[in-house]
Amino acid sequence: MKQVPLFVFAGTVAGLAGILSFHTHPQTSGLAASAGTGPANESPGQPARRHDHPGSGSGTSASASGSTVRSLTGATEQYGYGQLAVRVTVRGGRIVNVSVPYIQTAEQYSQQLASQVIPTLKNEVLAAQSAQINAVSGATYTSQAYAASVQAALDKLHQA
8 A cells, every 4th residue: 555645634533624614613703713813814823904995984775666776885895815895785674786996906817817716706795685695716815805804894784
């Protein structure tokens, strides 16, 4: 029988433990839990930096068929590949639209990745009706920043 190198075995065990710990924790706060507390940037050990984007506090409100439509932009979330802010539109307590009015990326690849990932994240938010969404594989930091900004917008909407 062929022996497996120790580092391969250790890496496999560590990866499995990480996956199991991710799937066994109840998702009470989803990705939004990382806002300000977890590694929402590329460098581990550095706190996530949150900034209010100009106009992020401004919202719109309109009445359509008796339901109030309100939109607010969440905090600008800085992550390892850039920064983004998400605008959430709510009608009668339901999230009806999510957009990204502000995104700045460090490089062209990051911009391409974000343009591919953001539609998926939008669909996740609309399906979940919250910021408790699944991260997109290969775009974890973008997903965390997106969810954190969505949660910030929802928090503002609930306070208004």
